[in-house]
Amino acid sequence: MTNSPAIETRELTRxxxxxxxxxSLALNVPxxxxxxxxxxxxxxxxxxxxxxLGLLRPNEGNIFLYGExxxxxxxxxxxxxxxxxxxxxxxxxxxxxxxxxxTRRILGVPRARVxxxxxxxxxxxxxxxxxxxxxxxxxxxxxLALAWLGKPRLLILDEPANGxxxxxxxxxxxxxxxxxxxxxxxxxLSSHLLSEVEQIADHIGVINxxxxxxxxxxxxLRRCQPPLIVWVDRPREAAHLLNAGxxxxxxxxxxxxxxxxxxxxxxxxxxxxxxMRGIHVYELCRQEDTLEDLFLRLVTPGDAGGVA
Amino acid sequence: xxxxxxxxxxxxxxxxxxxxxxxxxxxxxxIVILQFTIELVRGGEESxxxxxxxxxxxxxxxxxxxxxxxxxxxxxxLIAALLAALEHHGDNWKHILAxxxxxxxxxxxxxxxxAGLLSxxxxxxxxxxxxxxxxxxxxxxxWSAASWPVITVIQRAFFGLCAAGLLLSIQMWISLRWRSFIxxxxxxxxxxxxxIIILPAGMFAANLFPWCLPAVAMAPHSPHRVLGVAxxxxxxxxxxxxxxxxLSRREHQ
Numbered sequence: 346m347t348n349s350p351a352i353e354t355r356e357l358t359r360x361x362x363x364x365x366x367x368x369s370l371a372l373n374v375p376x377x378x379x380x381x382x383x384x385x386x387x388x389x390x391x392x393x394x395x396x397x398l399g400l401l402r403p404n405e406g407n408i409f410l411y412g413e414x415x416x417x418x419x420x421x422x423x424x425x426x427x428x429x430x431x432x433x434x435x436x437x438x439x440x441x442x443x444x445x446x447x448t449r450r451i452l453g454v455p456r457a458r459v460x461x462x463x464x465x466x467x468x469x470x471x472x473x474x475x476x477x478x479x480x481x482x483x484x485x486x487x488x489l490a491l492a493w494l495g496k497p498r499l500l501i502l503d504e505p506a507n508g509x510x511x512x513x514x515x516x517x518x519x520x521x522x523x524x525x526x527x528x529x530x531x532x533x534l535s536s537h538l539l540s541e542v543e544q545i546a547d548h549i550g551v552i553n554x555x556x557x558x559x560x561x562x563x564x565x566l567r568r569c570q571p572p573l574i575v576w577v578d579r580p581r582e583a584a585h586l587l588n589a590g591x592x593x594x595x596x597x598x599x600x601x602x603x604x605x606x607x608x609x610x611x612x613x614x615x616x617x618x619x620x621m622r623g624i625h626v627y628e629l630c631r632q633e634d635t636l637e638d639l640f641l642r643l644v645t646p647g648d649a650g651g652v653a
Numbered sequence: 654x655x656x657x658x659x660x661x662x663x664x665x666x667x668x669x670x671x672x673x674x675x676x677x678x679x680x681x682x683x684i685v686i687l688q689f690t691i692e693l694v695r696g697g698e699e700s701x702x703x704x705x706x707x708x709x710x711x712x713x714x715x716x717x718x719x720x721x722x723x724x725x726x727x728x729x730x731l732i733a734a735l736l737a738a739l740e741h742h743g744d745n746w747k748h749i750l751a752x753x754x755x756x757x758x759x760x761x762x763x764x765x766x767x768a769g770l771l772s773x774x775x776x777x778x779x780x781x782x783x784x785x786x787x788x789x790x791x792x793x794x795x796w797s798a799a800s801w802p803v804i805t806v807i808q809r810a811f812f813g814l815c816a817a818g819l820l821l822s823i824q825m826w827i828s829l830r831w832r833s834f835i836x837x838x839x840x841x842x843x844x845x846x847x848x849i850i851i852l853p854a855g856m857f858a859a860n861l862f863p864w865c866l867p868a869v870a871m872a873p874h875s876p877h878r879v880l881g882v883a884x885x886x887x888x889x890x891x892x893x894x895x896x897x898x899x900l901s902r903r904e905h906q
Contacts, residue, residue: 434745
């Protein structure tokens with residue numbers, strides 16, 4: 346039980362009508378890590394989070410939290426979990442301290458936790474003001490304080506840097522690193538911004554159209570081979586030839602071909618096959634991808650990297 | 654059980670500085686002040702609303718009639734809508750429904766908060782009546798000898814409150830079920846109009862129509878008072894339980 350993943354999902358599927366918002370999702374979030382859950386808008390991130398929090402029921406599949414099966418009825422497992430989903434859930438007519446106190450009472454945790462959370466998020470000075478006078482960034486901090494109030498083992502944060510200024514975002518990163526390192530808290534961080542996640546996450550999951558297209562350590566994502574770029578005089582004929590040879594080819598503009606999943610030795614074979622057919626190869630190179638390029642390659646329709 | 658009381662206390666704390674709380678206090682004050690002003694400006698030694706009666710009882714009867722027919726059902730609709738709006742606004746459901754407590758308790762606590770506010774209104778109504786009656790007795794010479802019918806007024810206000818259970822449960826269910834303010838208020842207003850039509854007509858249906866029940870239960874010589882109280886109270890508990898069960902099973906999308 347102690348080595349079980351903080352979050353594990355098996356064949357997790359959720360449909361809205363005929364559309365599958367999440368399809369056969371197999372998340373594996375190790376304990377104590379910061380897991381970046383990435384995907385473009387509408388990819389299924391928030392639906393996944395709502396399933397993990399028991400706000401939605403899965404159509405198929407199972408969720409395990411720290412090895413325990415999490416179902417609609419097993420709400421006690423939520424005690425180990427703090428969450429901030431999209432915008433913070435706050436009562437604008439109450440003060441920041443009163444907002445925290447409401448959740449504290451429901452959780453049945455000591456009063457001192459309110460002050461601890463306020464201190465951690467830098468809100469002590471403004472805790473006596475009603476929330477309707479708070480800036481967007483302050484509300485976000487209060488939302489984070491709410492998530493941390495019960496000192497959970499697992500924090501699920503959906504776009505937590507929304508509304509934070511650069512200094513606040515930096516502070517958030519430091520805070521999350523501290524929680525993971527010193528308190529062994531697992532952080533499940535959802536975002537559509539790779540730049541936000543790559544600076545902090547050690548594990549990453551990329552979701553696109555409801556399906557997980559990559560999961561693993563962030564360094565493994567960097568190791569994914571970018572496509573081979575081939576500049577030829579007769580691209581259509583070349584594409585036909587390479588496709589027939591079993592390579593996956595996408596025809597680009599300007600006589601360029603993108604050949605996917607090609608190793609170094611295969612690159613020479615591609616070249617040989619084209620030259621043997623009398624096709625002129627002007628250039629053959631591999632573009633060095635940034636992490637952002639890799640991410641975009643994973644989530645661009647018809648250009649899946651196949652690295653999951 | 655402790656958990657439930659904790660959640661009920663939290664619902665109470667949420668009411669600070671809310672319109673729902675102000676409404677619960679101001680609505681009964683409004684009706685008492687209105688009736689008081691009418692009695693004060695008119696001459697004569699009898700109550701304006703119930704001639705021939707002990708003037709203090711007549712004064713109380715006037716307040717209770719207007720309260721149970723118009724303001725109590727309308728307040729219940731507004732209180733339900735405002736309490737539900739506390740959670741609908743900013744989509745606070747996604748936070749509270751992800752807390753490690755049974756969902757039925759969360760919804761049951763909302764019912765308790767609504768019932769608490771209506772009870773507070775009834776207390777304010779009776780207290781304001783006592784104050785207004787004392788002033789009237791002092792300033793109107795013909796009223797000085799009248800005996801104080803406080804127990805009767807309390808009893809009738811209490812019956813009216815108990816009978817409001819069913820309409821409150823229906824209003825709460827609608828308000829919590831739909832995010833928009835409109836369905837709850839629309840039903841409240843339509844029911845109020847129906848109330849005003851069928852009550853004076855003396856139709857038996859009034860004894861079963863949820864929004865009429867407070868008036869039926871409060872009326873001095875109503876033969877259906879027990880039915881009104883029992884149907885309102887037990888129906889309210891039953892509908893409340895079904896609603897809590899239904900709401901706790903619903904997904905939050």
